[in-house]
Amino acid sequence: MVDLWSGLAQAFWLVVTLDAELVEIALRSLRVTLSALAVACVIALPLAAFVAVKRFRARRFVIAILNALMGLPPVVVGLIVYVFLSRSGPFGVMGLLFTPTAMIIAQTIIIVPLIASIAHQSIRDLWQEYHDLLISMNVTQGQKIRTLLWDCRRALLTAALAGFGRAIGEVGAIMIVGGNIDHATRVLTTAIALETGKGEFALALALGFVLIGLAVAVNLAIHWLGRTEREGAW
Amino acid sequence: MQLFPMTAKGIESRRRGQVLVGPIDLTLDGTGACVVVGPNGSGKTTLLRLLHGTARLSAGQINWACPTDEARHHQGFVFQRPVMLRRTVMQNLIYPLRLRGVPLAQARDRARDWAAQVGLADMLDRAAPVLSGGEQQKLALARALISEPKVLFLDEPCAALDGRATREIEEILTHAKSTGTRLILSTHDMGQARRLADQVLFLLGGRIHESGPAETFFNRPETPQARAFLRGDIVE
Numbered sequence: 001m002v003d004l005w006s007g008l009a010q011a012f013w014l015v016v017t018l019d020a021e022l023v024e025i026a027l028r029s030l031r032v033t034l035s036a037l038a039v040a041c042v043i044a045l046p047l048a049a050f051v052a053v054k055r056f057r058a059r060r061f062v063i064a065i066l067n068a069l070m071g072l073p074p075v076v077v078g079l080i081v082y083v084f085l086s087r088s089g090p091f092g093v094m095g096l097l098f099t100p101t102a103m104i105i106a107q108t109i110i111i112v113p114l115i116a117s118i119a120h121q122s123i124r125d126l127w128q129e130y131h132d133l134l135i136s137m138n139v140t141q142g143q144k145i146r147t148l149l150w151d152c153r154r155a156l157l158t159a160a161l162a163g164f165g166r167a168i169g170e171v172g173a174i175m176i177v178g179g180n181i182d183h184a185t186r187v188l189t190t191a192i193a194l195e196t197g198k199g200e201f202a203l204a205l206a207l208g209f210v211l212i213g214l215a216v217a218v219n220l221a222i223h224w225l226g227r228t229e230r231e232g233a234w
Numbered sequence: 235m236q237l238f239p240m241t242a243k244g245i246e247s248r249r250r251g252q253v254l255v256g257p258i259d260l261t262l263d264g265t266g267a268c269v270v271v272g273p274n275g276s277g278k279t280t281l282l283r284l285l286h287g288t289a290r291l292s293a294g295q296i297n298w299a300c301p302t303d304e305a306r307h308h309q310g311f312v313f314q315r316p317v318m319l320r321r322t323v324m325q326n327l328i329y330p331l332r333l334r335g336v337p338l339a340q341a342r343d344r345a346r347d348w349a350a351q352v353g354l355a356d357m358l359d360r361a362a363p364v365l366s367g368g369e370q371q372k373l374a375l376a377r378a379l380i381s382e383p384k385v386l387f388l389d390e391p392c393a394a395l396d397g398r399a400t401r402e403i404e405e406i407l408t409h410a411k412s413t414g415t416r417l418i419l420s421t422h423d424m425g426q427a428r429r430l431a432d433q434v435l436f437l438l439g440g441r442i443h444e445s446g447p448a449e450t451f452f453n454r455p456e457t458p459q460a461r462a463f464l465r466g467d468i469v470e
Contacts, residue, residue: 132288132311133313135288143333
């Protein structure tokens with residue numbers, strides 16, 4: 001309990017005094033995760049729409065794989081990305097290992113199946129509703145996918161937020177590919193792991209509270225921007 | 235662009251080996267309202283969908299006076315239960331125009347015009363899915379007519395509506411008919427059939443049991459089943 005209280009107190013002071021190191025780490029966390037989220041959305045949303053409307057032989061298989069990959073263990077993803085990016089790996093020459101870019105790649109891989117899977121569910125439901133109308137209007141495949149993505153935007157926002165939640169709190173993969181290097185690849189989660197290991201529970205807790213606050217703040221901001229729960233029933 | 239005459243030869247819809255509709259031979263020319271009547275399950279909806287091209291033909295063929303792809307571009311379909319895009323009334327109305335590449339400003343003008351015609355002028359910014367049933371159907375009708383189709387299919391458009399909404403829809407349909415849109419409409423409301431029909435197709439068990447000009451059908455039906463149906467007896 002003492003740790004908890006002093007953690008709270010320290011978190012309060014770190015935030016109030018805008019501790020330089022804390023701000024740097026928190027901003028890096030945000031930058032890595034939001035970049036990963038943006039890349040993942042660009043890949044996952046069209047993929048989800050495509051799988052929802054297109055009938056092809058391996059469709060069920062792709063959906064099953066996407067669903068299964070939702071539970072992808074981050075440590076394993078980190079390991080695989082590490083192998084690919086390491087000096088002796090196929091992409092070693094690009095020198096990406098232990099950079100924020102490597103962390104973005106790892107997080108993207110982790111959240112693409114999650115976002116695609118959740119998005120696919122809602123797009124498929126909407127497609128059932130729209131099917132007759134859009135077929136009757138003779139739309140092209142591209143128009144169909146654009147319409148579904150746009151009219152499903154609220155549900156897609158939820159999918160993106162789920163992806164953000166998983167990425168911002170993730171530590172296994174970015175620890176491996178980022179290396180938790182001070183002023184280079186240290187983010188909130190890896191810093192918490194480090195401070196806990198050092199026995200600095202109060203500081204670790206303080207960082208933890210900042211992390212939670214950050215996640216909540218981003219969620220609220222996106223909900224506010226997306227005007228969820230304010231207009232319409234969807 | 236001339237769509238009619240349209241000829242359907244031996245068209246059939248089968249599911250799991252069972253014949254749902256057909257074989258049907260049918261020739262339609264390009265004016266007036268053709269009303270499809272018949273008991274539930276007689277294949278009215280399926281026939282409309284086959285003609286429109288949204289249901290797969292199991293056999294037979296449909297020939298329009300122009301290539302089928304072009305013909306499909308000049309058709310509209312209004313469903314029994316209107317499908318609303320999750321957008322505002324305005325966005326629903328401009329959707330088919332935007333698909334056809336009409337510039338936004340022009341599309342909005344036409345949408346305002348059509349909204350006024352169907353009495354939705356002061357609801358343009360409302361979300362379409364929260365409109366009442368009658369308003370939704372009027373919006374669906376305006377959305378189908380806004381792209382000026384040569385032929386409009388309507389599958390029991392007033393089945394779930396009350397008298398006033400039905401009258402408003404029928405006024406829009408009568409006006410569309412007078413401006414040269416071909417209507418092909420299924421209904422189980424005999425009053426509506428009498429009010430709108432120029433020709434009648436009487437379906438029974440997936441086949442055309444009797445057809446002809448509306449006057450002849452309603453006043454001097456030839457077959458005993460049609461007589462019974464018009465009397466309001468249960469026909470199976």
